[in-house]
Amino acid sequence: MTLAIMQPYFLPYIGYMQLMNAVDTFVLYDDVAFINRGWINRNKLLINGQEYLFTIPLKDASQNKRINEVHLADDPKWRSKLLKTIEQGYRKAPYYGTVMPLTEKIINFTTDSIADLIHFSLVELNQYLGLTTRLVKSSTIYSNTHLKAQERILDICQQENASRYINPIGGTELYDKPTFTQAGIELNFIKTNRVEYPQFSRTEFIPWLSILDALMFNDIAAVRTMLGAYELV
Template sequence: MRVTIHQPEHLPWLGLLAKVAASDLWIILDSVPYRKNYFQNRNRVLVNGQPTWLTVPVTAPFGTLIRDVRMCEVPSWRRRYRGRLIQAVSGTRSADRVGDLLSVIDAAPPGGLLADLNLDLADYLLSQFDVKVPMVRSSELHATGTKSELIVNLCRAVGADEYLAGPSGRDYLDLDVFAEHGVTVRFFDFDHPTYAQGRDPFVPCLSAFDAWSRLTPAELPPLLSGYRLRDV
């Protein structure tokens, strides 16, 4: 069984959706410390042709695990967030469907867990790209260790014999640890597709929301097929 292990990003980009789609199981890495000013509580969309951050304010003292990070109900954040999302989708073919995505935001309880919101949004986007891969949270698996040891123990906890790593894994993974436990490591290199975006030049690495808003349902799944699996 092939697994990928990745933190729960907010409104994930196409590369993460593609890596999940290429796996048999997504282990959601929520048992490690939250990383400030990264993609766990924000992502970019195009607003009036410009890359713009959509951000969820959070309460996360240093060392807080991702599973414990809560949304911070600062005044009007939901109104601002909704406004930017509506602006981003304005004039696209999915403008009349943005209510489905907004309902996911609205359903998140005040002060609720950020990981819950992120996974609800990921579920929605994955379904739009016709990806049906089961998920399990690392916090449910009770694996121990750090870095490569933790990843190997998570693979062993679910009976995986292959780990699908991102390209940056080449810089930090200890492949000998995986080999000792019979887990093959393969590296996932994603070739970002281009599509009609309404601007020039094309802006890559936005939230997958951008592609969802501009393309037909039938055009979405092929966007995830442009990748290569490498052993080194």
Template sequence: MRVTIHQPEHLPWLGLLAKVAASELWVVLDSVPYRKNYFQNRNRVLLDGRPTWLTVPVTAPFGTRIRDVQICEVPSWRRRYRGRLTQAVSGTRCADRAGDLLSLIDAAPPGGSLADLNLDIADWLLAQFDVKVPMVRASELDATGSNTELLVSLCRATGADEYLSGPSGRDYLDLDAFAEQGIAVRFFDFDHPLYAQGGETFVPCLSAVDAWSRLDPAELPRLLSGYRLSAS
């Protein structure tokens, strides 16, 4: 079984959806410390032709595990978030369907789990791209260690015999540790697709919401097919 292990991003980009689609199980890495100013509580959409952040305010003292990060009810954050997202998809093919996504933001309770919100959104986005891959949270598995040791432990806990890593894994993974447990490692390189955004210059690496809003639903799965798998 091929497994990918990745933290729960907010409004994930096409590359994460594609890596999940290329796997048989997504282990949601919610048992490691939250990373401030990264993609766990924010992501970018295109607003008036410019990449613009959509951010969920959180309470996360240093060292807080992702599973324990709470949504902080800063005044008017939901209104600002809704306003920016609504503007970003205004005039697109799916503008009238944005309510499905906005309802997930509205339903997230004050003080609730950021990971829960992110996974609700990920579930919704994966369905839009016709990806049917199960997920399990690392915090629910009997796995220990850090860095490569943790990844190997998670693979063993799920019965995986193949681990699908992002390209940066080439720089830090101890491949011998996987080999000792009979686990093959493949590296996932994603070739970002182009699609019509309505501007002169294409802006890559936005939230997958951008592509979802602009294309016919039947066109979305092909956006996840441009990747290469290699052993090194």
């Protein structure tokens, strides 16, 4: 069984979805410290032909809190504002008619928890793309927050009886292959290849936007092909 562990990101870029697609079980690491100005509650879209950063407003967010302890802002107007921004940016995109209902379902999901909103969004994206990856929130199952860093990752792998662990390429200095091998687990790192597709009439492609961008401009089969555009090292 192949496993990956990542902090929950809202409507993440395609590399995140590639990692999810590459494994049997994907653990949303939601009981670790929240990161201010990270990708948990922010992402990028293509609006008026330019890269646009949106942010979901949070209530008293702090790096002293765990992600699953952080709540959405009390004012719900951010949902309609974000949907309007997406509509303005993508209403002429070829797959707007099928992707926008999915987007509305995700953004209008009733919850006050950023972790729960992201979990729901990823479940919906999985279903839309026909992926079979099992999604698990770390806060609900492992009871090992007393462990840190690599030690905790290994413990989750062992609890799940994983034979392989895949991590983003940025973790090459954080995790030690011999240590994983000694525990009977193969360690690999995923290296995302750049994918491109037409974005309206733009001549210069803007990469690494939210998965919504890829979905708005491509059918499901094309996006699934993009999800395989990576290397394991």
